[in-house]
Amino acid sequence: MEETSRDNHVADDPDRPQHDQIRRYSVPAGLNPEEKFEHWRSWYASAIDAPVRLEKTEKSVRSGFNPTALSLESPGFSLVDVTNEPASCYWNGDTNPSDWLVYFRTSCDKFSFSGRSEAVAPGTVRFFDLSLPGNFHAPAGLSAVRVHFDRGLLGLDGRSVKRLQGLADIRENPIMRGLILPALSGWQRSVIAQEMPRLQPVVRSMMTALVSSLLETTADPGDIRLARIAAIKKFVHRNFRNPALTVDEVVAYSFLSRRALYYLFEDEGLQVSGHIRALRTLEALELLAEATSWKRSLTDIAGASGFKSLQAMRRAVRELTGLSLGDAQQNPELLQTRAAELRKLTVL
Structure with a gap:
């Protein structure tokens, strides 16, 4: 996730490593609604892992249009928290495998991934593979947190990823409900940047434990120790x-x-x-x-x-x-x- 202008950058300690920062995006002030949408469209296409295209859900953009995003990058995973104003989004798929665990805070009229189209209720948690085409239609806007993870670090092959994508809403999984959802709900704590050195292995361990539970496979005890x-x-x-x-x-x-x-x-x-x-x-x-x-x-x-x-x-x-x-x-x-x-x- 990248900033496209000085307006979008939160002042950080210049000596702190770049990956050790929470980055924020919001539409710059002083633009009219149409200009705001174009700014958001341009930023979104450059920041999300797969090449995407945003379109309006209505002919005109509402006056209060003000989408926001936050991200935290680390080797092997990233967190992105996005609040979309009304919009439709499309992508053709990326040549590099890119896996997401997505936690939907709000409902979405229609989500379509890998040929499966459905309405998404608030709180739904799903796995997605952005190497495949997809789209979403959110006429009332959409708020979601997603974890982007490196499937290689979790030892996942294409078959395992396909099985994960085939699972319905996984919020009731005990590891998801008791460990990962609370982490996703509260990840924007002010001290999280200072916790980065220990965060990556903990997130990897959590994801390994979750995948092992969902796929009913045995995980190496060392891999799930931190979880x-x-x-x-x-x-x-x-x-x-x-x-x-x-x-x-x-x-x-x-x-x-x-x-x-x-x-x-x-x-x-x-x-x-x-x-x-x-x-x-x-x-x-x-x-x-x-x-x-x-x-x-x-x-x-x-x-x-x-x-x-x-x-x-x-x-x-x-x-x-x-x-x-x-x-x-x-x-x-x-x-x-x-x-x-x-x-x-x-x-x-």
Whole structure:
């Protein structure tokens, strides 16, 4: 995805590698509706992986026409988030195989890929191969997120890709629903550019796990390791405020033994028990930092953070931050510094 003018570029650190950036496109201000459409048509044709042609759905362009796009590039995959105003799009197919996993945020009147034409409902998730011709007709506009991936990195041959394309909406697949959809829904976090060095292998691992599940084939455990870690961390993030969450609960969720779970997290900064404890400590620090924290008892804050007792919270705060609860309450700046350090350790 490329910027076509200075207006479309978000100022970034010039020393940061080019692939380590979120790029944004929006139609420049000061153009009339017809000029906006022509600008979008020109940009879209140059930015999307397969040569495409956009056409209006009506004779005239509506006055509020303002499509946008964001992209994140990395070796082996890219994320593109597009909001199309009313338009039809056509492409003849690309000579180089180009595979997409597309998550439709809104409905589309008609999508046609590989000779199959259908209406698409909001939330639908499908695989597509842009080496084949296709089109879409979106008279009400269209919002979608797509992952472009290198089939070679996932070990997919033409037959496997064809099987994936033949699958109907896959949003109900457990890996899709519990791991990949939440990632696609929240990928535009402000810190994502800083996470790029670790993002590519995680996305590859997620996609490998998804493809293995959909095709009912065995994947190399090493290939899906990061996807498993990401799924377990997400489970812990959802449940750490519940004092009943223990390593045993995570073992049951993951269908792994304690030993297997330990080895899975061997190279991570924290083991599962440490991750749970760090999240609870971070939550406690953030509650203590609130302007109204004086209205709550420390016992109440401990319970809200997932600790079984005030004493457990005291120990965790001291061991993970070096602060007593009194220090944390009396020195807001130091509290924020320690919270930031814990946040880095517990990032998804």
